[in-house]
Amino acid sequence: MAYLFNTSQDIQQMLAAIGVTSIDELFDTIPKELWLARDLAIPAAMSELELTGHMSELASRNKGLERDLCFLGAGAYDHFIPAVVDHLSSRGEFYTSYTPYQPEVSQGNLQVMFEYETLICQLTGMDVSNASLYDGASATLEAVLLAMSSQRGRTKVLVPNSLHPEYRQVLKSYLQWTNFELLEIPCPDGTLDLEAWRMQLDSSVGCVVLSQPNFFGLVDDLSPISALAKQSDCVVIGVVDMISLGVLASPADWNVDIVVGEGQPLGNPLQYGGPYLGILACREQFVRRVPGRIAGQTVDRNGDRCWVLTLQTREQHIRREKATSNICTNQGLFALRAAIYLALQGPDGLRETAEHCTAKVHYVANQLANSERFKVRFQSPFWREVVIQDLADDVAGLLAYARSQGVQAGVPLSNWYDELSDCFMIAVTEKRTRQELERLVKLLTLAPRRSELSHA
Amino acid sequence: MRNRQATRLIFELAKPGRRANLLPKCDVPATEASEIYGAAARKNRLNLPELAEGDVVRHFTNLSTLNMSVDTHFYPLGSCTMKYNPKRNERLASLPGIVDLHPHLPSDSVQGMLELLWRLQCYLADIAGLPAVSLQPAAGAHGELTALMVARAYFRDLGQMERTQVLVPDSAHGTNPASAAMVGYQTTTIRSCADGSVDLDDLRSKINSRTAVFMITNPSTLGLFEAKIREIAELVHAAGGLIYLDGANMNAILGITRPGDFGADMMHFNPHKTFSGPHGGGGPGAGPICVREFLEPYLPIPRVVKRDGRFDLQFDAPKSIGRVRSFFGNVGVLVRAYCYILANGREGLKAVSQHAVLNANYLLARLQRSLPVVNERRCMHEFVASASKLKKERGITALDIAKRLLDYGFHAPTVYFPLTVPEAIMIEPTETESKETLDAFVEAVEQIIGESAQQLHDSPNSTPISRPDEVTAARKPIMIWKPAS
Numbered sequence: 001m002a003y004l005f006n007t008s009q010d011i012q013q014m015l016a017a018i019g020v021t022s023i024d025e026l027f028d029t030i031p032k033e034l035w036l037a038r039d040l041a042i043p044a045a046m047s048e049l050e051l052t053g054h055m056s057e058l059a060s061r062n063k064g065l066e067r068d069l070c071f072l073g074a075g076a077y078d079h080f081i082p083a084v085v086d087h088l089s090s091r092g093e094f095y096t097s098y099t100p101y102q103p104e105v106s107q108g109n110l111q112v113m114f115e116y117e118t119l120i121c122q123l124t125g126m127d128v129s130n131a132s133l134y135d136g137a138s139a140t141l142e143a144v145l146l147a148m149s150s151q152r153g154r155t156k157v158l159v160p161n162s163l164h165p166e167y168r169q170v171l172k173s174y175l176q177w178t179n180f181e182l183l184e185i186p187c188p189d190g191t192l193d194l195e196a197w198r199m200q201l202d203s204s205v206g207c208v209v210l211s212q213p214n215f216f217g218l219v220d221d222l223s224p225i226s227a228l229a230k231q232s233d234c235v236v237i238g239v240v241d242m243i244s245l246g247v248l249a250s251p252a253d254w255n256v257d258i259v260v261g262e263g264q265p266l267g268n269p270l271q272y273g274g275p276y277l278g279i280l281a282c283r284e285q286f287v288r289r290v291p292g293r294i295a296g297q298t299v300d301r302n303g304d305r306c307w308v309l310t311l312q313t314r315e316q317h318i319r320r321e322k323a324t325s326n327i328c329t330n331q332g333l334f335a336l337r338a339a340i341y342l343a344l345q346g347p348d349g350l351r352e353t354a355e356h357c358t359a360k361v362h363y364v365a366n367q368l369a370n371s372e373r374f375k376v377r378f379q380s381p382f383w384r385e386v387v388i389q390d391l392a393d394d395v396a397g398l399l400a401y402a403r404s405q406g407v408q409a410g411v412p413l414s415n416w417y418d419e420l421s422d423c424f425m426i427a428v429t430e431k432r433t434r435q436e437l438e439r440l441v442k443l444l445t446l447a448p449r450r451s452e453l454s455h456a
Numbered sequence: 457m458r459n460r461q462a463t464r465l466i467f468e469l470a471k472p473g474r475r476a477n478l479l480p481k482c483d484v485p486a487t488e489a490s491e492i493y494g495a496a497a498r499k500n501r502l503n504l505p506e507l508a509e510g511d512v513v514r515h516f517t518n519l520s521t522l523n524m525s526v527d528t529h530f531y532p533l534g535s536c537t538m539k540y541n542p543k544r545n546e547r548l549a550s551l552p553g554i555v556d557l558h559p560h561l562p563s564d565s566v567q568g569m570l571e572l573l574w575r576l577q578c579y580l581a582d583i584a585g586l587p588a589v590s591l592q593p594a595a596g597a598h599g600e601l602t603a604l605m606v607a608r609a610y611f612r613d614l615g616q617m618e619r620t621q622v623l624v625p626d627s628a629h630g631t632n633p634a635s636a637a638m639v640g641y642q643t644t645t646i647r648s649c650a651d652g653s654v655d656l657d658d659l660r661s662k663i664n665s666r667t668a669v670f671m672i673t674n675p676s677t678l679g680l681f682e683a684k685i686r687e688i689a690e691l692v693h694a695a696g697g698l699i700y701l702d703g704a705n706m707n708a709i710l711g712i713t714r715p716g717d718f719g720a721d722m723m724h725f726n727p728h729k730t731f732s733g734p735h736g737g738g739g740p741g742a743g744p745i746c747v748r749e750f751l752e753p754y755l756p757i758p759r760v761v762k763r764d765g766r767f768d769l770q771f772d773a774p775k776s777i778g779r780v781r782s783f784f785g786n787v788g789v790l791v792r793a794y795c796y797i798l799a800n801g802r803e804g805l806k807a808v809s810q811h812a813v814l815n816a817n818y819l820l821a822r823l824q825r826s827l828p829v830v831n832e833r834r835c836m837h838e839f840v841a842s843a844s845k846l847k848k849e850r851g852i853t854a855l856d857i858a859k860r861l862l863d864y865g866f867h868a869p870t871v872y873f874p875l876t877v878p879e880a881i882m883i884e885p886t887e888t889e890s891k892e893t894l895d896a897f898v899e900a901v902e903q904i905i906g907e908s909a910q911q912l913h914d915s916p917n918s919t920p921i922s923r924p925d926e927v928t929a930a931r932k933p934i935m936i937w938k939p940a941s
Contacts, residue, residue, distance in 0.1 A: 001807045002799045003540050003732075005890040006814065014818040014891060023810045026817050027712060029681045029834055034718050040711045041582040045801030048544045055795065059553030061568030063561060072558040075782060082477055084513055092527030093520035096541050099738040101533070102868050103926075104859065104919035107463075108522035109737040115466055118936040122503045128935050131738070134594035137782035145638075166782040173756070173778035177608055177640045212496070221495040247489035249498050262782070271549075271791075272569055273559030273783025274594065275740030287933070293738065297937075298929035301922040310929045316597070316634035317873070321643045326634035329595040329728070333736030336516075343466050343512045347502035349477040356482050358492065363484040381492045403565065411560045434483040 002045065063408065065270075069436055073385045073427025074215070074411040075136065075164050076273065077265045079243065079353070080431050085267040085340045095333055099293070103308045109332065110307035113295035116339040117281075123245050123342070124259040125252025126281035130292040132335040133278030133327060136262025137170040140209065140239055142291045142325055143258045143280060144171060147207035147235035148180055149289055149324070154206035155181050158197070162187040162214035163239060165416035171209075180206070190378035190387070191220040194228070201232045210256075211239040212248060216425065217361070217385025218378055219248060226255040242266055242279065242338075244383050246354025258282040267341030268334050277334040290314065291325030356430035357384040360437060364428055367441040374444065377423050385427045387413065393422040394450045401447045407440060458920065462518040467937045469515060470505030476512055522920045523737070524867045530893050534838045534870035534882025535629070535677060537707050537729035542799065545732065545792040554791060559783040563768045570767030573787070574760045576794045581746055583706075583805070584723055585716025588752035590759060591744045592785045596704060597631035599724025599743025600671070602756060604639045605777045606722065606747060607669050607698050609754040613775065619668035619697070625654055627678060627874040629702060632671045641668060648876050651831055652678035652840075654688055663695045673702040674718070675709065677874040677882070678830055679816065679838035689719025698722060698751075706730045707886070708813055708837035711806035715746075722747045731793035742789040756780045811887035812837040815894060819885050822898045826905050830877055838884035840877050846905065847879055854879040856912035857904055859923065863916045864900040 006014070011023070020026060027035075046054065070078045089095065093108060100106030100113075113131040120129035133139040144157055157175065159168060161184045168184065175182050185196050191214070201208075208229045213219045226236045238256035243265050251259045263277030264270070282290060288311065296310030316323040345353065365386045368374040377387040388410070390398055395412045402409035410424040417423075428437065462469075490497040507515075524531065531538035549555060557566055577589040593599040604622070611619045622636040625646045633643040644662050647655040654672070670692045674682045682688065689699050701715040701723035707730045715723045727733045728741035735741075747755065753775040761770045769784070800808060813836055820839045824832050827841040846852040858868035858881070870882040885894060904912065916922065 001804050001811075003542060003888050004807060004811050005888065006811055010891045011814065014814055018814075018817045018821045020817075023814055026810075026813050026834065027681075029683055029836075030709075030713050031683060031686070034686070034713045036585075036711060036714055036717065040579075040802040040805060042579050042797060042802040042805065045804045046798045048799070051544065051795060051798055052548065054798070055548045055551060055554070058568035058572050059551045061566075061571070062553040062557055063565035064553040064556035065558075066552040066556065068565070070558055072560045074560055076559050078558065084476075084509060088513065088516045088520075090546065091517065091520045092541075093523045093525045095525075095734045095736050096527045097523045097525035097737045098531070098533060098536055098538060098735040101870075102524070102858070102862060103924050104916050104921055105524040105862050105867065106522075106737075107920050108519040111463070111465070111519055111522075112516070112737070114935075114937070118465075118467065119504065121936045134598065134740075134786075135782050137779070138594065138598075164782070166779055169779040170781060173605065173780055174638070176778075177605065219493050219496050223495065245498070246502065247498055248493060249496055253499065254496075269550075269555045269788075270558050271555050272557040272561075272566065272787040274781075274786040275742075275788050276782075287935070294933075294935055296929045297934040298925045300924045304921055306921040306924050308924045308926050308929050310926070310933055310935070313930070316630040318630070319634070320630045321633035321637040323630065323634040323637075326597045326601055326631050326638050327595070328597045328629075328631050329735075329739040329741040331736075331740045332738030333734075333740060336737065339466075340512060340516060342504060343507050343515075344476040344509065345504070346475060346477070346506045347504045348475060348506075349479070350502055350504065351498075352479045355487070355489065356479060358489060359482055359484050359487045362487055362492075381494075381496075383493075399562075403562070408558065408561065408565070430479060437484065 069407045071410050071426045071428065071440060072408050074425055075262060076270055077427060077429055078270065078431055079265045079429050081267050081269065082344050084344055085337050088340055089333060089337045094336055100309060107306060110295050112336050112339055114297065114307050116335045117295060119339055119342045120279055120281050123242055124281045125250040126259050127284040128287045128290065129281035130290050130294050132331040133280055133292055134331065135274060135276040135278045136260065137167045139260040139278030139280045140167045141170055141174055143237045143260045144207060146286055146289055146291065147237060147258060151206035151235065154204055155179055156205040157182050157207055158185060158200055158205055159209040160185050160187050160192055162190060162216060163209055163211045164215045190216050190218045191380045192225055194224055197225055198228060201228055203232060205232060205234050207235040207237055209237045209239060213241060213244055213383045216378060216387045217382040218380040219383050220380060223254045230255060243350065243354055246351040247358060258286065263334065263338050266338035268337050275331055275334060277331045277338055288314065289324045292327050292330055353430050357428065360432055361386050361428040364426060364437050364441060368444065371445040384429065385425055387423050387425050389423050392449050395422060395424045397450055398447050399424060402443055405443055407443055409440060409444060459518045462514045465937050466507060466515055467505050469511050470507050472506055474506040474508045476507055476509040529865060529867050530889060530897060531867040532869050532883045532885050533867060534884040535704060537884060537886060539732055539886040540888035541732055541734040542796065545795045548795050549788055549791045567767055570760050572794055573790065574762055574767055576790055577760060579797050580725060580744055583710060584746035585714030586723060586746035587749055588747050588755060589744060590755040591790055592756045592780055593724065593743035593745060594781055594786050595739065595741040596724055596726040596743045597635055599745045600631055600635040601638055602780050603700055603722040603724065603745045604635055604641065604669060606751055606754040608639055609777050610751055611668060619666055621666040621668055623662060623667060623670040625672060627652065627676055627876045628671060628673055629677065629704065632702060652676055652680045653682055653684065656684060659688065659691060663691060667695050667697040669698045669700050671700045671702060673705060675705045675836040678840050679835040680831055681836055685718045704729060705837060708809055710809040711802065712809055722751060727789050727793035732796040733789045733792045740786055740789055742786040758784065808887050815885040815887060815889060819883060819894050823901060826902050838882060840874065841881045841883065842877050843879035843881060851909045852912055854881050857881060860904045860912050860915040861900060863918045866897055866900060
């Protein structure tokens with residue numbers, strides 16, 4: 001048996017100490033009619049060697065980053081992960097420990113949490129950060145619940161339909177069971193329409209969710225909208241990409257009260273969608289209602305500085321049904337990775353990474369816009385990601401052709417937006433070289449059109 | 457010997473001009489952010505620490521040595537199943553073609569991954585005895601929340617929206633009532649009997665036509681199998697309610713008895729407990745749920761399906777509660793669970809539970825000579841001792857024992873939970889510990905109890921810090937570092 005210790009001699013001695021004659025006897029509190037009378041429908045045990053072969057075979061039928069050139073984004077991004085991040089986070093003392101309930105033997109994890117929280121506050125300009133939530137979508141939901149808990153009598157939550165569609169779906173799934181009403185405001189030009197928002201913003205609106213860059217990669221000056229929201233005493237939630245902050249204004253500058261985001265780009269692998277890292281930071285006024293763990297500084301009996309989990313009376317294990325959230329397990333290991341990543345990047349590394357994304361996505365966009373088949377769909381400035389319109393209206397065929405050539409060229413928007421069924425989105429991180437960008441452009445511009453295929 | 461310089465905060469170690477990560481030269485024409493983004497561009501330099509790569513490596517390496525972990529210590533934290541985390545799982549989950557898959561890759565590009573996830577759905581369904589699976593929830597509490605939404609959607613469909621009462625035993629995890637509150641349910645607490653089982657009379661008196669779900673942990677947080685579970689399920693079902701099983705304690709019953717067979721309609725697994733996913737200093741976990749066939753239409757989207765030998769993601773489910781998170785799920789954790797299940801196989805999984813229960817009963821038999829235990833005769837994978845007698849007679853608390861154990865080189869058990877036991881000490885040894893380790897732990901507890909109360913109040917004194925002042929931390933919270941002004 002793979003990971004067990006007890007020898008047959010151990011078993012006999014232990015059974016004798018307990019005063020029974022067989023292991024089965026230990027289960028005699030389970031009524032006999034409830035015992036499973038057959039083996040589980042699971043294969044027989046595999047040795048490590050066999051399992052490695054099996055997993056390699058499964059992996060060989062997937063198109064990972066080593067197989068296909070990746071221009072996919074839409075919420076998860078192929079940024080470079082320095083070796084130090086993998087190396088340090090794979091230390092057993094980090095990844096095989098648990099939530100620091102015993103601070104005397106968890107100072108490593110607690111200090112990492114405190115450093116992570118500080119780094120997130122430095123990036124976002126907020127006063128307080130928690131130690132992480134599940135992912136960007138659930139962090140957005142928790143931010144909405146946090147905002148609404150401070151807005152008695154207000155029921156509406158305003159979001160633009162340029163917010164990540166899956167985040168909106170998550171909001172919808174949860175809010176259907178509350179008294180809150182989710183209002184989605186269309187963005188025909190990709191960005192926010194100030195007049196449409198002015199119409200909706202009244203004293204029934206508790207919070208607004210703005211996103212920078214938005215799902216389409218578009219960057220907008222959000223100060224006018226947040227000022228408008230503030231006039232109606234709404235809480236402003238900003239969904240922000242942390243790497244973009246290398247070139248984009250701090251959310252504190254555009255008056256955000258609660259910042260949330262997907263922390264996957266901060267040194268965390270793609271792993272088919274998770275685990276990722278939900279970031280939530282906010283202004284001081286919300287601190288007593290913040291969901292999730294928070295590490296705080298204190299001193300021990302000798303007066304030495306140290307760290308503990310703090311403000312635990314917010315949490316489910318103390319407050320039960322009156323807790324601010326039901327969250328217990330968070331994403332500690334991925335917050336650690338993000339802290340290491342940010343410590344390695346520093347101010348210049350993060351800025352340069354963001355600048356590369358700007359330059360490279362513009363390079364691709366300009367090249368494609370020069371062809372007669374493609375157009376950049378929206379007028380606004382963009383970062384890392386661009387929506388391309390296929391004037392031949394054959395996105396599925398185009399992307400399938402690119403895949404046949406070993407390139408994952410983009411994410412089709414038809415999944416979420418009927419009106420953008422002739423569009424797809426290309427994400428370009430700092431990892432992509434000019435040669436790779438040129439390969440993509442050539443492939444797309446020379447791709448066969450549907451009519452050519454049918455005549456062939 | 458401790459490196460105190462390296463374990464200062466990274467902000468204190470930083471020095472302007474230091475640099476770790478260097479990017480290649482940008483090989484496309486440069487752009488000017490302020491020109492492109494105008495008012496939305498960054499106005500001032502980022503406020504982040506500047507460090508050399510060597511700084512970062514030494515700092516975090518030294519920090520790691522301040523933690524106890526499963527790799528270094530016995531970690532009998534009740535209810536958390538701190539078992540060995542197999543190294544092969546880490547390697548296999550990091551294979552190219554597994555770790556580097558973008559979540560928006562089309563199905564054709566991820567047939568191997570979808571097959572893995574589909575197989576995992578089948579294995580979990582069989583272990584649970586509940587046929588329909590969603591792998592989406594990100595943690596146990598998230599699984600509870602998802603299942604409670606599934607139940608609400610089901611009752612809405614039946615036209616029974618008035619069913620908003622959730623019953624929770626007083627020994628339940630705090631996440632149970634907290635999850636119920638998030639979906640708009642009201643919680644009613646059910647009393648436990650002295651032996652830790654559900655008080656059936658109390659249950660009978662509280663069940664009514666508004667009862668939606670009874671959330672039960674079985675084996676319970678006291679480490680006891682609920683012998684009357686069938687009766688409980690019949691009571692709840694007769695009233696039109698559903699049974700939810702908190703699967704935190706599945707490590708005790710793998711291949712021995714199945715929640716679906718003892719009456720549960722819905723449950724979650726904690727793969728980071730039962731199936732050896734590392735706890736990561738507080739996550740990530742995963743919280744896949746299994747439900748009965750009639751609840752399947754309400755499960756979140758997407759789910760993996762097999763059609764004509766091909767695997768696909770299914771989004772089309774009109775009655776689904778919708779998404780509960782972005783993308784597919786905590787796949788990295790699920791992959792480790794899959795590897796663990798296959799490394800053990802059908803017989804190995806059953807052996808896992810047999811040895812977890814053997815180890816716990818052995819520890820129970822030896823420890824009850826020094827500490828009173830709630831149910832002395834038998835336990836499943838864990839048991840709850842109490843220091844209340846010691847407290848009354850000698851002023852020694854559960855916290856004292858927990859703290860002193862750290863000096864003896866053992867992680868502390870869970871203390872003061874479940875809430876139903878005064879001065880509770882909840883011990884879960886797991887199957888991946890030797891008899892020698894268990895014996896050493898018993899001896900440590902015996903020695904500790906022989907020490908003076910003062911000695912224990914002063915402990916721990918060999919750990920990186922002594923007891924911290926948590927009261928001041930909560931009253932005057934310092935939650936971020938600020939430069940000395």
